[in-house]
Every structure is written in structure tokens, then in C-alpha cells.
Amino acid sequence: MPEREDRRASPRPHGPEMSRHAVRFRVWAPAVDGLAVRVRGRDHPLEDDGEGWRVAEVPGAGHGDRYAFVLPGGETRPDPASRRQPDGVHGPSQIFDPARHAWRNGGFTGRALEELVFYELHVGTFTPEGTLDAAAERLPGLVELGVTCVQLMPLQPFPGDRNWGYDGVAPYAVHEAYGGPAALQRFVDRAHGLGLAVCLDVVYNHLGPEGNYLAAFAPYFTDRHHTLWGDGLDFDGPGAGVVRRFMIGAAVQWVRDFRVDVLRLDATHAIQDGAPRHLVAELCEAVHDVGRRAGRRVHVVAENDENDRKVLDPPPEGWGCSAVWADDLHHALHALVTGEGGKFLADFGRKEDVAAALAGGFVYQGQRSAFRGRPHGTPTRGLAPARFVTCAQNHDQVGNRPRGERLSTLVPWEALYPISTLVLLGSGTPLLFMGEEYGETRPFLYFTSHSDPGLAKAVSEGRKAEFIAEGVEAVPDPQAEETFLRSRLAPRRDGRHGELLAHYRRCLALRRRHLPAIAARWPEVTLDGAAVTLRRPGLLVRANLGAAPAGGLGPWSVELREG
Numbered sequence: 001m002p003e004r005e006d007r008r009a010s011p012r013p014h015g016p017e018m019s020r021h022a023v024r025f026r027v028w029a030p031a032v033d034g035l036a037v038r039v040r041g042r043d044h045p046l047e048d049d050g051e052g053w054r055v056a057e058v059p060g061a062g063h064g065d066r067y068a069f070v071l072p073g074g075e076t077r078p079d080p081a082s083r084r085q086p087d088g089v090h091g092p093s094q095i096f097d098p099a100r101h102a103w104r105n106g107g108f109t110g111r112a113l114e115e116l117v118f119y120e121l122h123v124g125t126f127t128p129e130g131t132l133d134a135a136a137e138r139l140p141g142l143v144e145l146g147v148t149c150v151q152l153m154p155l156q157p158f159p160g161d162r163n164w165g166y167d168g169v170a171p172y173a174v175h176e177a178y179g180g181p182a183a184l185q186r187f188v189d190r191a192h193g194l195g196l197a198v199c200l201d202v203v204y205n206h207l208g209p210e211g212n213y214l215a216a217f218a219p220y221f222t223d224r225h226h227t228l229w230g231d232g233l234d235f236d237g238p239g240a241g242v243v244r245r246f247m248i249g250a251a252v253q254w255v256r257d258f259r260v261d262v263l264r265l266d267a268t269h270a271i272q273d274g275a276p277r278h279l280v281a282e283l284c285e286a287v288h289d290v291g292r293r294a295g296r297r298v299h300v301v302a303e304n305d306e307n308d309r310k311v312l313d314p315p316p317e318g319w320g321c322s323a324v325w326a327d328d329l330h331h332a333l334h335a336l337v338t339g340e341g342g343k344f345l346a347d348f349g350r351k352e353d354v355a356a357a358l359a360g361g362f363v364y365q366g367q368r369s370a371f372r373g374r375p376h377g378t379p380t381r382g383l384a385p386a387r388f389v390t391c392a393q394n395h396d397q398v399g400n401r402p403r404g405e406r407l408s409t410l411v412p413w414e415a416l417y418p419i420s421t422l423v424l425l426g427s428g429t430p431l432l433f434m435g436e437e438y439g440e441t442r443p444f445l446y447f448t449s450h451s452d453p454g455l456a457k458a459v460s461e462g463r464k465a466e467f468i469a470e471g472v473e474a475v476p477d478p479q480a481e482e483t484f485l486r487s488r489l490a491p492r493r494d495g496r497h498g499e500l501l502a503h504y505r506r507c508l509a510l511r512r513r514h515l516p517a518i519a520a521r522w523p524e525v526t527l528d529g530a531a532v533t534l535r536r537p538g539l540l541v542r543a544n545l546g547a548a549p550a551g552g553l554g555p556w557s558v559e560l561r562e563g
Contacts, residue, residue, distance in 0.1 A: 012053055014246050015081030015172060016067075016095055023061035023095060027069060027079065028242050029054045029217040034072040038092075043070055052218060052242070063100060068092040069217075077213045080220075081172050081246065084181055085157045089169050089211025098257035101185040108192035110261045110297030111148055113322055114386045114519035117424075117508060118199060118431035119147040120394055123155065123178045124162065125444070125488045126434055132183040136190040143194050145437055145501075146508025150191055151199035151264060153395060155184060159210040160449025162484040164395065165201070166266065167208030167448065167459075171250040181258075188259050199262035199301070200254050204247045204279070205270040206233065209459075210450050220246070225272040235273040248283050255290045255298055263287060265321075268302040268311065280311075281319040288320075301325065301389060307362045307377030312387050326388035326428060328364065329357035330397055333419055337411050337545060343468050346371045351527055351545065358426050358534060359525040361388035385522055390428035392419050393436050395444065402467050402475045404443030404487065406436065413439065413496060414556035417503055418543035421558045422532060424507035425541045427522050435489045437504040438497040445476050447484040503558075510560060514539045528552075538562060 017024045025037045025044075030052025036043040039061050046054035046069075061067070066086070068076040078085060082093035119142055127134040132155075142150060154165030155174045165175075174181040188198045207214065209229045214220040220243055225232025234243050254260040265280060273279045284300045291298030299322035302311045307328070310318045332353035335345045347369050356363045364377035380388075391397075398406055407416060416439060423430050435442070450456040456479045467475075476483040493501060511518060517536045524535040531551025534541040540561040544553040553559060 011245070012049075014249050015079060015083060018062065018095065018097055022057050022059045023065070024055060024057045025067065025079075026053060026055045027081070027217060028052055028246075029069075030239075031219070032071060032217060036070040037067055038070050038076060039065055039067045052239075061095065063095055063097040065095045066092040067095065071216065077216055078170070078211075080170075080214050080217060081249070082170050083172050084176070085170055085173050086176055086180070088176070089157050089159050096181050098181065098185065098253075101182065101189070103185075103189055103259070105189050105193040106259075108195070108259075109295055110291070110299075111197040112297065113299055113429070114384075114515060116149045116197065116262070116299075116386075116429050117147050117511070118149050118151045118389065118429070119145075119434065120151040120153065120431055121434040122153045122164065122395065122444075122487075125484070128488065130177065130488075132179040132187040136187045139191055139194055139196060143196060145505055146512065147196070147432070149197040149199050149262060151262070151431070152187075152201060154201045154203055154266070156203070157211070158208055159451055162447045162449040162481070164399065164446065166203055167210070167450075168203055169208045169211040169213075171202070171204070171207075171247065172253055184258055192259070197261035198259075199264050199299075200258075200260045201264045201266060202251060202254070203266040204233075204251075204283075205267045205272075209455055210452060218242070227270070232272050235271065235279050236275040240275060244279055244282065247279065248286050251283050252286050252290055255287045256294075259296075261297070262299045262301060262322075264301045264303065264325075266303055268304045268319075269306050277316075278319055280321065281315050284320040285315070299323065307364050309378045309380060309383060312383055323387045323389050323429060325394075325431075326357075326361050326390055327397075328362050329354070329390040329423070329426065329428065330392060330394070332357045332363055333392060333422065333545070334397070334407075337415055337419060340468070344371045345468065347376075351530055351532070354422070354532060354545065355525045355527050357390070358422065358532070359522055361385065361428065384519070385427040386429050386519055388428035389431050390423055390426060391431040391433065392423045393433040394431060395433060397468070398433060398444045399446050400468055404445035404476075406440055406443065408436075408439040408441050409443075412547065412556065413500075415545075415547075416500060417558050418532075418545050418556055420500075420504060421507055421541060421543045421560070422534075422545075424504065425511055425518070425539075425560070426534065427518075430511075432504075435491070438492055438501045440489055440491075442488065442490055443486060445483050445487045446478050447480075447487060448478045449484075450479065506560075510539065510562070514562075 035046045044056045046056045049055040079093040083096035084094040124130040156168030157170040157175045158167045161177045206227045221231040222234035301323045302321045303325040331348045335348035361380045365379045369376035526533045528551030530546030531544045542559040
């Protein structure tokens, strides 16, 4: 493995630095001579600052000024560490001063991990307006529901106006159609005023394919690592120190300047890093340190499909994440109730799998996985239940279906009650996907707005390999605006939707009342046919996951007993 340069690389921050009367523009560009920064129509040459860094101080520049780097051939490119992209991913960057926001609810110090109830939402489809300000208006309803943490799907700029967010290319910025960075500060401030923590989904395993100009400046990528989009990020090569700080600096910024309480790291199993200390471990230390110094509780939640406790174990053996997305409960519930068994669901489908997930977080703790063809997972002994984030639906499990169906259209309506009960009052930290609390029936489809038709086609074809159900011949066109519009929520509170919403509220109220017992230890789990029973001091939860009576319960029925 090539030697890293951490000892030689100086700790220069990526991106512009503001002073009272000037802005210092800084970019890592070892491969570019004759680089300039264009501000207010004038080009300012960047000087060599050592170790591949280029720097120029521009008097008079400040908040709101647009700028771009000018390559020797005259082409202009946005700043890799841009804080704002007002004209999209191909346009110039804009200076943004986060200190301009006057925080109204600065006394909020976060939530304990055990208190978290996540509500995952996509800003563009959560409201008709599709903005952070519009989403902020809906926050009181989430508090009433019993949610304690709003999880935002990625906000980093992507091409066009429509995207899930995992094609982002500017890790330090906020997508302009959502309102830009100032709107995120307003959203977090409003959430904190209501007692809600905010979780931001961030992507450090790849950058999107369109608008990604990093390679024009420096060797951010290497052919030693590969992704669906080509060469992977170089976190363990000769220039790894600078590349690592590029991503870690973005994570630190969200916690420091935007006061985000939780970072959800996308697909950490796809972060290819052969360095002695994994990028995620370094990132956790950095953001936790920011939180400690500010007197705030900051959590890092990792998506990781390896069922490996190293994600949670403390350094040096582990990465030190607060929690992990634990998909096994979802898979066990989904396969049992729907009867689907394609791809990774082939490892599930027995009621014993549901019991195992509720009793220990991971179903697979070293057993052989038929889907993977090898042993999978590690034991969870000694790990607290709250460190496993569980769900019945999330953006992946809904959106990675060819037609984006939600559970409300896949199972009998009555089945939503026992399924949700076992998530909300189960062992892990629960996560709801926007709309599930009232039984949203609109799909959540995969949508994009790439400007390159060839790329759009390639992305659409590549997605087919990820689908978890049959029907790829009927996939809606991701590029069509109609695909995006069909994915917008249509909230309902009438009839059966209102009854299901009341059930969610009741379960979350029970969770709050019995939180000490729920957080203390894994529940005692027993099976009686399709009926699952969870026993804790003071709380009995029973749920029949079948269409026939079982364990003294009627079809798809629930029993909740206190005392």
C-alpha cells in the first residue's frame, strides 16, 4: 500500500477563508500551474503555497460574491470546497458566511441516543414547494407524532432540480433549489426550537458523475479503487491526507456551522480505505470533538451492510460510530409478510428471523448467508439496543423497487399495525420513512435530472441491478418529471389513515413512558405461531404477523399492556 503523507501534509482547510476586508481563496491543485480565481470579473493569480496548494487573497471580496477558478486554458470551474452553488453544479461558486445567521435556539444541546426516533424525509418530495423552509413548517406535526430527530436525505448540490441526493458533487454546499445553506440553518434553528434533533445524510464513498470537477485540480481519485461511476476516492494513497481532510472537513462543517446533531454516513461499506485508521473512525473523532467543545451531543450513524460490530466498537479496533443502520429487522419482517424472497431477502422469510432481529439486532451474526455464499455478520453481545437503527420502510427499501411501492400497497392494510408496532416498540432505535405514519400510498420512485442523456440512460440501466423485486421491464423513466411528481407525498388524516396515525402516536407515547426499560436491555422475545411477544418490566407487546389467529390474537392484531 502506498505510504500516506499525513506527517508531511499541513492542516490547511479546504475552501475560502474570510477576514474583515478580504477573502483568501485556497485550493489543492498540484497538477495545475497558472491557476487564477475570478472574482467580480477580475482574475487573480493563485500563488504556490507548498504541497500542491494554491492561494490568493482578494481584498474587498466577501459574502455573496460569486467566484470561479480559471484553468490555464481559460476554462472556469467551481471550487471543489464551494459553500454555495447558486447557478447549479456547473456554475460559479459563491462565498457564504455561516456566521451571519443569528441563532434563536442556541441552547439546544442535542438528544441522547436512546431518545432518538428518526423521521427520514426527502426535501424535494416532502412538501409541494420542495424546500427546507416549507419542510420546517411541517415540523410541529412531527413533534406531535412523537418524532425526536428529523433525518434529511442528502442536500449536497446535484445536477438539475430532481435527485435523491446521492449524486451530489459539492460536499460543503446545500442544493440551491432546496433554499441553499441559509435555509438549512433556518431549518435546524426551527427544529431545535421544537426540541427536535436534526440528522443529515452525507455521502463520502463517492461523488456523483455530473459536475464532479475534482480531478481537474488534484488526484482525488485512483484506479486502485473502483465504483459504479469509475475511479474511487483515494483515501489511502500518497496524497490521502489532503483527500481525507477534504471529506472530514465537510462533516465538521455541518456540525460546527449548521449545528446538525447527527450525521448519517451513506454506504460506509463502500468507503475503500486500506489505511491503518479508517476514514470513518477519523471522522467520528473529529465531529465528536466539535460536539464536546460546544457542549453538544453529536452522533454518527453508519449505513453498513456487513453486520460488522467494528462500526460500533471503540477505537482502535473499531470505528466508534454511535449507531448503525440494522436492516435485518426490515428484511425479516418484509420477507415474512410479503412472501418476497429475491436477492438478499432470500436469507429471510421465517418468523424466527423476526425474533432474532428483535432479540439481538443482527439476524446474521456469523452464520452462512445463502445470498452471499459465505458466513456473514458478527456477534452483538454487549452492544446496547439503541445502537441499532431499525425500520419497516426507508428510502432504499421503497425506492429500490422497480415501481417504488410502499408497504401500504404491498400488504393488507391491517398488517401495517403489527409491523409498525414491532419497529416502534421493538428493541432498536426506530426510523420512520416520510408518510408511513398515515399509510401513504403514493410510491417513492428513483428520479434524476441529469443534463447528459447518455449519463441518464447509464444511471437508469445501472439501477436495475439494485432492484429487490421483479418487474424491471416496467421501470418509470427516472428523467421524467412525472416520475418525481408521483413521488410527492399526499398527506391524509381521514378514515383509516387517521386511525393508523393514531396508532403510531400511541406507540411512540408508550415508548417515551417506558424508555428506561426499553433502553436498558434487549427484550425477552417469544413466538407462538406468527404471534411475537416482547416482554420488558412494565410493558408487554404482542403482535400477530399473520392473516390467521395465533397466540390468542386475531389476524394482524396487536396487544399492548402496561403494568
